[in-house]
Structures are given as structure tokens and as C-alpha cells.
Amino acid sequence: MHIIGRRADGYHLLQSVFQLVDLNDTIELRVRTDQDVVHHNPLPGVDPQDDLTVRAARLLQQHANISAGVDIRVEKRIPMGGGMGGGSSDAATVLLALNQLWGVKLSRQALMTLGLKLGADVPFFIFGRNAFVEGVGEIMSAYDTPDAWFAVLHPQVHVSTPAIFKDERLTRNTPSITMRGLNVAATRNDLQAVAMSQQPRIAECLKWLSQFGPARMTGSGSCVFTICASQSDADNVISSTPEEMTGFAIRSIAQHKLREFASE
Incomplete structure (x- = not known):
């Protein structure tokens, strides 16, 4: 994780290798007939509206003008605040899964662009391969x-x-x-x-x-x-x-x- 500079807007420029591992949270999604996005087991002390899974669902819903909603449950295994990308991974998973469940069918690049609005690490998990990452985290090249x-x-x-x-x-x-x-x-x-x-x-x-x-x-x-x-x-x-x-x-x-x- 090298920090090679800082942009005028305050964001830092980095270079890093991002490695996928087999530790994961489990996310359960159930499509609703209304437009509500409901998190059924929010994290203690976290407003459900601020949860990245809820924000990801609402972002895709608004972007694609989707009339359906979704029920969300998350079983956490990735340590919070551990630097292992748990929240970003969960947000990316919601975008990828609802892209199918809601029939949106956005391309990977379109989902990555959307995911960047949620956080710099979200596009990596949508990219879905180990990568050499640059920029603020949005520029990536597949890296074996x-x-x-x-x-x-x-x-x-x-x-x-x-x-x-x-x-x-x-x-x-x-x-x-x-x-x-x-x-x-x-x-x-x-x-x-x-x-x-x-x-x-x-x-x-x-x-x-x-x-x-x-x-x-x-x-x-x-x-x-x-x-x-x-x-x-x-x-x-x-x-x-x-x-x-x-x-x-x-x-x-x-x-x-x-x-x-x-x-x-």
C-alpha cells in the first residue's frame, strides 16, 4: 500500500496489490414487490440507512429506476475496522446480486463506476480479480x-x-x-x-x-x-x-x- 501523492481535492493517490481471500460475510437478499429497502439485522450502533448494503441497493434502484425493493440480512464474519474490505465487499455483492435479481443487467464497468460512489474499494470487488490498483482505488489491472x-x-x-x-x-x-x-x-x-x-x-x-x-x-x-x-x-x-x-x-x-x- 504505497501512497504516491495527493490530489487537489484531498483524495490520496495509491498503488497497491489487492488480494481476494476466502473469508466472507453471508448476505441474504429477497426481492420485494414494493420499493422499500429493509435491513433486518443492522449492526449495533449503525443506522440502517447508513449501512453500505442499504446504500448500495438504493443507489442501483435509483440509477436504474427500479420499482422493486429488497429485504437484506447480513451475517458478519469479516472483522469490522480491520482493513479487510468487509463493508466494501458487502456493497459490491449487493450491487452484483441485485443486478441479476432486479434484471438490471448493467455491465461490469457500469457497476464499478456506480460502486465508486459508495467507496474507493467497492469497484475492486466488482472487478472480481486480484489486481494491481492505482489512482484513488478505481484504476485496476488484473494481477496474478x-x-x-x-x-x-x-x-x-x-x-x-x-x-x-x-x-x-x-x-x-x-x-x-x-x-x-x-x-x-x-x-x-x-x-x-x-x-x-x-x-x-x-x-x-x-x-x-x-x-x-x-x-x-x-x-x-x-x-x-x-x-x-x-x-x-x-x-x-x-x-x-x-x-x-x-x-x-x-x-x-x-x-x-x-x-x-x-x-x-
Whole structure:
């Protein structure tokens, strides 16, 4: 996650590799005959109208002038505030699924353009493949990554992405690289140092995890990970975590499960 500049409107320019993994939330959608969009199990402390799944449904409904509505239920597994794209993934899933259920049939690019209104990471999940990402997160090129297992620790703290990007200590001038010249071992996460200073618990988890290999924060945090050679290696890391730490083993995947719900 390299921050290579900042636009006049305040948005940051980045370069990163986005990797899909097999950890997911489960979203249940049921089409309604009226135009209501109803979230039946909203997150505690979150106004249902602000939930990204509701906003995604309403955005597509208004864009395509749809007369139907939808009932929404979400079973969360992806840690909130962990930098793993849970909210963005859920929003993209709603757009992809309702594109079919409502018979909208927008192209992938049209859905990605629409998804950008909800958040910079939403287009990636609609793109649906591992990618080298640039711009503010909306420019992506398919990037093949090796199969891998990851041991992930969740520090149980919430990192505010806006607060990190506003922090004056954030590096904003990392030299630009090309996808062809990408050497993952020589990269870093520019957001990591700021996140650690704001949430020391992240630094503690990184220090513990680094005994098993190079460890890094994912996205804007707070989750941290290391790459493992196999599922058993990842499981062994997680099984040895101290009682005060929470973690899980996940594997890489090459394609979003709903990628075929949008045409090229």
C-alpha cells in the first residue's frame, strides 16, 4: 500500500496489490414487490440507512429506476475496522446480486463506476480479480498472485481510515512503480506506521507475528498478516497465539464468487 501523492481535492493517490481471500460475510437478499429497502439485522450502533448494503441497493434502484425493493440480512464474519474490505465487499455483492435479481443487467464497468460512489474499494470487488490498483482505488489491472495461506491477527481495535489519511505523519511521496517492475518483497504499507502510532496494539500483534515470517498490516488496519507455506503452517501459527490475541487462517482465491453476475 504505497501512497504516491495527493490530489487537489484531498483524495490520496495509491498503488497497491489487492488480494481476494476466502473469508466472507453471508448476505441474504429477497426481492420485494414494493420499493422499500429493509435491513433486518443492522449492526449495533449503525443506522440502517447508513449501512453500505442499504446504500448500495438504493443507489442501483435509483440509477436504474427500479420499482422493486429488497429485504437484506447480513451475517458478519469479516472483522469490522480491520482493513479487510468487509463493508466494501458487502456493497459490491449487493450491487452484483441485485443486478441479476432486479434484471438490471448493467455491465461490469457500469457497476464499478456506480460502486465508486459508495467507496474507493467497492469497484475492486466488482472487478472480481486480484489486481494491481492505482489512482484513488478505481484504476485496476488484473494481477496474478500465487496461491497462498495467510495467518491473520485481529488486534480488536478499530482504525479510522479517514484519521490515518489526515495524519500529517503519513508518507505521501513514495516513488511510483510499475506492475511489471513490482517486487513484493521490496514494498511496504505506508499506512502501517501511522496506524501503529494511533493503536499500539497493532504493533504488539505485528511483533508477535513476525517470529513466523515477514508480517504486515492489511489496508488501513487493524488486521495484520503473514504469508504461510500451507494450511497446516497457518493453522499452527493461529493455534499458538496468546490468549489475548484473536486470529484465523485464510487462503487466497483468484476470483470473486459473483464475478459472473456482470457482463464485460
